[in-house]
Amino acid sequence: MTQHLAAPLTGTSDDAPGHPHGWWRDAVIYQVYPRSFADGNGDGMGDLDGVRRRLPYLRDLGVDAVWLSPFYASPQADAGYDVADYRAIDPMFGTLLDADALIRDAHELDLRVIVDLVPNHSSDAHEWFKRALREGPGSALRERYHFRPGKGADGELPPNDWESIFGGPAWTRTTDPDGTPGDWYLHLFAPEQPDFNWDHPAVADEFRSILRFWLDMGVDGFRVDVAHGLVKAAGLPDIGDTGQLRLLGSADGGTPFFDQDGVHEIYRQWRRILDEYPGDRIAVAEAWTPTVERTANYVRPDELHQAFNFQYLSTSWVGAELREVIDVSLAAMRPVGAPATWVLSNHDVTRHATRFASPPGGATQTREAGDRTLGLRRARAATLLMLALPGSAYVYQGEELGLPDVTDLPDDARQDPSYFRADGQDGFRDGCRVPIPWTREGSSYGFGGGDSWLPQPEGWGALSVEAQTGDPGSTLELYRAALAARKEHPGLGAGDSVEWLDAPEGVLAFARPGFVCTVNTTDTAVRIPAQGRVLVASGPVAVNGAEAELPADTTVWWTV
DSSP states (O other): OOSOOSOOOSSOSTTBTTBTTOGGGSOEEEEEOGGGTOOSSSSSSOOHHHHHHTHHHHHHHTOSEEEEOOOEEOOOTTTTOSOSEEEEEOTTTOOHHHHHHHHHHHHHTTOEEEEEEOOSBOOTTSHHHHHHHHHOTTOGGGGGBTEEOOBSTTSOBOSSOOBOTTSSBSEEEEEOTTSSEEEEEEOSSOTTSOBBOTTSHHHHHHHHHHHHHHHHHTOOEEEETTTTOSOOOTTOOOOSOOSOOOSSOOTTSOOSSSSOTTHHHHHHHHHHHHHHSSSOOEEEEOOOOSSHHHHHGGGSTTSOSEEOOHHHHTOOSOHHHHHHHHHHHHHHHGGGTOOOEEESOOTTSOOHHHHTTSSSOOOSOOOOOOOHHHHHHHHHHHHHHHHHSSSEEEEETTGGGTOOOOTTOOGGGOOOGGGGSTTSSOSOGGGGOSOOOOSSSSTTTTSSSSOOSSOOOTTGGGGSHHHHTTOTTSHHHHHHHHHHHHHHSGGGTOSSOOEEOOOOTTEEEEEETTEEEEEEOSSSOEEEEOOSEEEEESSOOEEETTEEEEOTTEEEEEEO
């Protein structure tokens, strides 16, 4: 495959006009989950060609960049987060030529492309791991993973007490080439996802090469999966707690498997590579940490550019709690000079239109559908709040349609690996991964040719792009209006602070340059001073002279 196939967008460096501090500092980035976005060949599975055909939709929506969840060659034991070959496209998604075409087309539409990178673990079908098993004890390839002898008289017990995020032991015992029970290997997620040993120089060398491969392809950045998990404490000590592993580390970095200080040297090396390339290439950390202050360590000036703000995503729809997490987030990022990020939904958590459907709303996982009307009203208000804050915002595919989680998928349709392992991660992530609807009618509502890989519910067509386009009251048109206003008023995403204004209990009000945002998180309407002209509102708002009535669960943007 010829390298340098697609050039990055030009004029995006730190000194470029319109982006004095880098395009990514106030970007709105749209997450595409490829298998559920658009099906280009009609086989029921989304693919790169489908994404490519829908790029004009994303340009018109008003986002700045597209983040693609994994499309690498994979057995798909965990929806592509078990990578067998980091330089190949899985046939279900297309080919490297399809990836090149997608990157080229996105750049022609002034959209940047961020791809997922999975460095904590590979697939058990990765050539390194297959050889390590085939060659048996003593294989040099085993040093690139965490192989350990078991405890007990015959090595029948796992090497330590760690448990998998997906439930069950974090260790699986191997069978030696002669058929006898062998060593165990570590997998913090599914058994098909053995963890790399980042103390081995070959692992670091390989990922530096992988970075350059995709940067040469023209991608504008990487979302780093499990960025907090690469380094494990020396000796892999027991945690002393037989409960399930937490995604979060400890406040002092003492958890032996997550948020170890050693990860930061890896990202310093990566940052030097990113800085070698033109066009302001970036990396974004998926770092689940116990505090925003720990998250800030990942975005120091010589490390990564952004980190997901999971504390914000996990906050309930309560005014005081939202204000606190906003203040803490901005304060934590300010000393390291990084932008805050804001996110409400992604492929691993319940969509916020469903999370907010039950008072007070906010748990990242729920199995209940709740009050659909309440959830959507709050979701719309939460979106306008998020887009009014300084920094970068992430939008998950379908949230612009107000999609809820599909909470009643039949058991035989589910594919989330954690669903099949007792006591693990909630196991209901399939509900936020159901393919999105594009048209009112059709067997898959315009997603592709036939039935989709996860069944879409009846009535999905009423939420489709086709049904909502042109409807001024629709959630899609709200997103389009908000993103257009954000581009027209660049001060919306700029800066690193907000000016809080006096407001009734449960109401948030803050000023930005030439702009005021008011948010009513309560269940009753409140009267507030009108702040100027209504620019965008998540619901009807009555303005009577100098006073306005702000309905329950409603956000208003005002120009002053």
